[in-house]
Amino acid sequence: MDVGIIIPPDEDFDTVPLMKDQLIILMHSSHPLSQKETIGIPDLQGEDLLIGKCGYEVQIHALFKEYNLTPKVRFEMDYIETRLSMIQEGLGITITTKQNIWWLPDQVVFRELKPDTFRDINIAVLDMKDISKATDAFIQTALTLFANDDV
Secondary structure: OOOEEEOOOOOOOEEEEEEEEEEEEEEEOOOHHHHOOEEOHHHHOOOEEEEEOOOHHHHHHHHHHHOOOOOEEEEEEOOHHHHHHHHHOOOOEEEEEHHHOOOOOOOEEEEEEOOOOEEEEEEEEOOHHHOOHHHHHHHHHHHHHOOOOOO
16 A cells, blocks of 8 residues: 555654644434534543544544543444434434535534534655655645645
């Protein structure tokens, strides 16, 4: 493999920042927190969390730790579609990113997490000094395409 997309940290690769993706909260429209315009980590204490296993869990636990809080993780799962279905059934709320949401089903709303919190997405190669012209062209194209995607 010549190039990949990763969520840091990873010491094994040389990386190039590609984009930042803002974390948001998804919940049922009847959830009490849906009345708030923005939500902070302390607001989530005691809430049933549906955690994605796609690189989010480490950052979510770190955010809670910053406030000396422990997240109440009800379920961990791989797919956002599963979390959306569970939210529709009132089984919890989730933290995800804006780029991860293409659509929201009925009765599911999102609120921004404050302070603004982002997940970094990087391009990774084994060694920047040894990349091929094709890999360099791919990286430059990706950087151009995502130049304005800082969500």
